[in-house]
Amino acid sequence: xxxxxxxxxxxxxxxxxxxxxxxxxxxxxxxxxxxxxxxxxxxxxxxxxxxxxxxxxxxxxxxxxxxxxxxxxxxxxxxxxxxxxxxxxxxxxxxxxxxxxxxxxxxxxxxxxxxxxxxxxxxxxxxxxxxxxxxxxxxxxxxxxxxxxxxxxxxxxxxxxxxxxxxxxxxxxxxxxxxxxxxxxxxxxxxxxxxxxxxxxxxxxxxxxxxxxxxxxxxxxxxxxxxxxxxxxxxxxxxxxxxxxxxxxxxxxxxxxxxxxxxxxxxxxxxxx
Ligand SMILES: [Zn+2]
Numbered sequence: 001x002x003x004x005x006x007x008x009x010x011x012x013x014x015x016x017x018x019x020x021x022x023x024x025x026x027x028x029x030x031x032x033x034x035x036x037x038x039x040x041x042x043x044x045x046x047x048x049x050x051x052x053x054x055x056x057x058x059x060x061x062x063x064x065x066x067x068x069x070x071x072x073x074x075x076x077x078x079x080x081x082x083x084x085x086x087x088x089x090x091x092x093x094x095x096x097x098x099x100x101x102x103x104x105x106x107x108x109x110x111x112x113x114x115x116x117x118x119x120x121x122x123x124x125x126x127x128x129x130x131x132x133x134x135x136x137x138x139x140x141x142x143x144x145x146x147x148x149x150x151x152x153x154x155x156x157x158x159x160x161x162x163x164x165x166x167x168x169x170x171x172x173x174x175x176x177x178x179x180x181x182x183x184x185x186x187x188x189x190x191x192x193x194x195x196x197x198x199x200x201x202x203x204x205x206x207x208x209x210x211x212x213x214x215x216x217x218x219x220x221x222x223x224x225x226x227x228x229x230x231x232x233x234x235x236x237x238x239x240x241x242x243x244x245x246x247x248x249x250x251x252x253x254x255x256x257x258x259x260x261x262x263x264x265x266x267x268x269x270x271x272x273x
Pocket of ligand 1: 248249250251252253268269270271272
């Protein structure tokens with residue numbers, strides 16, 4: 001599943017290609033995504049130009065000059081890329097947006113958990129998909145102090161807290177594990193028992209982990225495509241994720257796998273306390 005660094009990588013790839021381009025035509029071949037695609041909504045975008053390519057959590061927000069924003073979520077297997085118009089269809093290509101430069105913005109999704117919605121740009125933060133998202137880890141709105149304050153007397157394990165988009169936007173399972181290892185925090189620790197200094201360290205670790213992954217172009221565990229259509233194959237050096245039974249790269253303890261909230265957690269019981 002693409003995580004925040006992958007989406008940010010796609011955003012950075014799309015931004016120079018899409019900004020200023022006019023939408024000339026929209027073709028919807030499959031409506032049945034996580035929320036049904038409404039072709040008449042998408043076709044109303046024809047004639048408008050892309051103004052801004054933003055990201056909120058794992059949503060891409062493609063703003064246009066006519067007051068609408070195309071919201072895209074890639075779900076589990078979604079792919080979004082720009083290609084020449086004469087390139088053959090890939091499997092599961094559900095939506096094609098023809099651009100004024102003769103290229104296509106295409107969306108494919110084999111499992112169809114993705115989403116394409118047209119929403120109004122005004123009050124976008126109040127949209128039901130966006131209004132309950134926590135602070136963005138990379139834009140300065142997330143601070144250790146804020147997390148410290150909001151977790152007093154709460155007992156939820158810190159790993160479960162981190163992957164909840166209401167606490168922090170866009171942190172998935174992989175990067176939560178990596179962040180906690182880097183911050184030397186036990187993933188089972190109740191959030192209310194984490195002090196201010198350790199929250200600061202956690203936020204710093206999260207930023208470092210995400211920045212390194214973005215730098216490397218995102219970590220890929222499934223097929224997804226970079227904005228230019230190449231298959232993204234970037235392997236960030238993961239220190240704990242999927243390394244159960246292997247030695248910790250910091251203390252030589254043994255990495256363990258447990259299940260929390262139905263998801264695998266990888267950590268080092270020796271140096272994560
Ligand atoms: Zn260790």
